[in-house]
Amino acid sequence: MKRLFLAASVALMAYAVSARGRWLEKTHDFGVIAEEGGTVYCDFRLVNTGSEPMAIIDVRANCGCTRPEYSTDPIAPGDTAVIRVGYAPEGRPGQFAKKVNVDCDIEPLRSTLTISGTVVGSEATLKARFPFECDRARLRARNIPFGQVLRGETKGQYLECINASSDTLRPRVEQVPKYVTAIVEPSVVPPGERFAVATVINTGKADTWGDLDGSMLLYPDKSSAEPFEIGISAVVAEDFSKLTPQQMQEAPVISVSDMALDLERLPRNSAPLTRTFTITNAGKSPLIIRRITSSDPAVEVSLKDMRVKPGKTVKGEVKVDPAKVVNPRLLNARITITANAPGQPVSTLRVVAELVD
Numbered sequence: 001m002k003r004l005f006l007a008a009s010v011a012l013m014a015y016a017v018s019a020r021g022r023w024l025e026k027t028h029d030f031g032v033i034a035e036e037g038g039t040v041y042c043d044f045r046l047v048n049t050g051s052e053p054m055a056i057i058d059v060r061a062n063c064g065c066t067r068p069e070y071s072t073d074p075i076a077p078g079d080t081a082v083i084r085v086g087y088a089p090e091g092r093p094g095q096f097a098k099k100v101n102v103d104c105d106i107e108p109l110r111s112t113l114t115i116s117g118t119v120v121g122s123e124a125t126l127k128a129r130f131p132f133e134c135d136r137a138r139l140r141a142r143n144i145p146f147g148q149v150l151r152g153e154t155k156g157q158y159l160e161c162i163n164a165s166s167d168t169l170r171p172r173v174e175q176v177p178k179y180v181t182a183i184v185e186p187s188v189v190p191p192g193e194r195f196a197v198a199t200v201i202n203t204g205k206a207d208t209w210g211d212l213d214g215s216m217l218l219y220p221d222k223s224s225a226e227p228f229e230i231g232i233s234a235v236v237a238e239d240f241s242k243l244t245p246q247q248m249q250e251a252p253v254i255s256v257s258d259m260a261l262d263l264e265r266l267p268r269n270s271a272p273l274t275r276t277f278t279i280t281n282a283g284k285s286p287l288i289i290r291r292i293t294s295s296d297p298a299v300e301v302s303l304k305d306m307r308v309k310p311g312k313t314v315k316g317e318v319k320v321d322p323a324k325v326v327n328p329r330l331l332n333a334r335i336t337i338t339a340n341a342p343g344q345p346v347s348t349l350r351v352v353a354e355l356v357d
Contacts, residue, residue: 020050021075021106023113028085030117032166032191035089035125039067044083044113048075050106058103059083066098066115085115093121093129093162094194120192126164134228136165137195137220143231144199150239152204159197159230161218163189169221173197173230177214179205180232203236209290210338210346212236238290240342252310253283254341256349261318263353266331272321277349279316279337281308288340292316296333298324299351318351329355 024045033040048054053074061068069084085100100113121129130138140160149155163169169189176182182199189195197218206212212234217227243251257278281287287308294301300319308314318335325331335349 020048021054021104022047022049023111024080026111027114027116030087030115032118032120033089034120035091035093035122037089039086039088040117041084041086042115044085044100046075046081046083046102046104048077048079048081051077053077054104054106056081056083056102056104060101061085062099062101065089065092065096066100068100083113085113087115087117089119091125093119093125094192095119118190118192120166121162121164126162130160130162130164132228133164134161134218135220135224135226136163136167136169137171137189137218137228138162138164139218139228139230142228143233144197146201146232146234148235148237149201149203151209151236152239154200154202155234156198156200158199160194161197162194163191163220166191167221169195171195171197171218171220172222174217174219174227176216177232179203179212180214180216182216197230199232201232201234203234206234206236209236209238210336211293211295213295235346237338238340238345240345243342248342250284251342252281252285252287252308252340254287254337254339254344254347255280255282256337256347258349260350260352263320263331263351265356266320266322266353268322268325268355268357270322272319275318275320275351277316277318278313279303279308280313281310283341284310286310290338290340292335292337294333294335294351296331296351297326298322298331299333299335301335318349320351320353322353322355325353325355327355331355 028042030040055074056070059068059070065088067086075081095118097116102111126138132139132142144157144159146155146157171184173182180201214232215229219227261275289306292303298321303316305314331353333351337347
């Protein structure tokens, strides 16, 4: 048995020495290709440098967009086998790097081939994935929403963009609000490649409560004359996590008399009108209205007193100017009330009406 095992081992070693293969190339860079151009191809060559025939057993790509073509016929000593690899760029704008694993009946049993490149997307694909145009760049969205951020805390967010041109771009941002830090990564963007506007908001520098709206300008390149305005939005909330159970029990409780002011049918040419609502403190500590505002140009809101004692009520006034309603048929404005009430730090009052001639 030992002699048989030894003989088999010697035979395998001899075969390993006599059967050898050498790749003439294991990587291929397609460079910049157009999506509309369809599938692109490249060849990888494997030379049998041994004294025995060899064969390719299997070739597999790590993505359905990459298709290898090959033969399993034996490769005689000194001959060359060709594996053709095709990449389909349809619907795949931006950079790509794909692996192709090749299994042979020699050592090493597996080799890895790599294809790479950058796809310049078609107009249809870019519009679907990056619908907002900014000169030679396109953006995934036109604003960066941070959602709720506690007062004094920071939060990061980014906006994905793409170079939709055949030129290298050097994008930059300007007129960034003082409470936002923004950079463009990478700072140099080759044709067809993606970049991001990375931002961090610091609400401690915002000096406000509730809805926070701002904007900054994106220039896709140094030579760009027309920038793109990117909106920035957040809701600055108070941090109640450190209150004790006793403090929570004694905290203020806000109660708004109306959740909606329905003005019903409102003639567009009518004079401005006013409606009132009340805010009651049903808690045991003073209620502080941090901020009360509406972003609708047709609505103005004011409050008699921003501090409400326990058990007391204050009156608010809403003034609506029909001539300033943006929608020709409907008013649907939001009034946001931010207060130091842990159970309901943000309250919303709607102002609605149907505009008629």
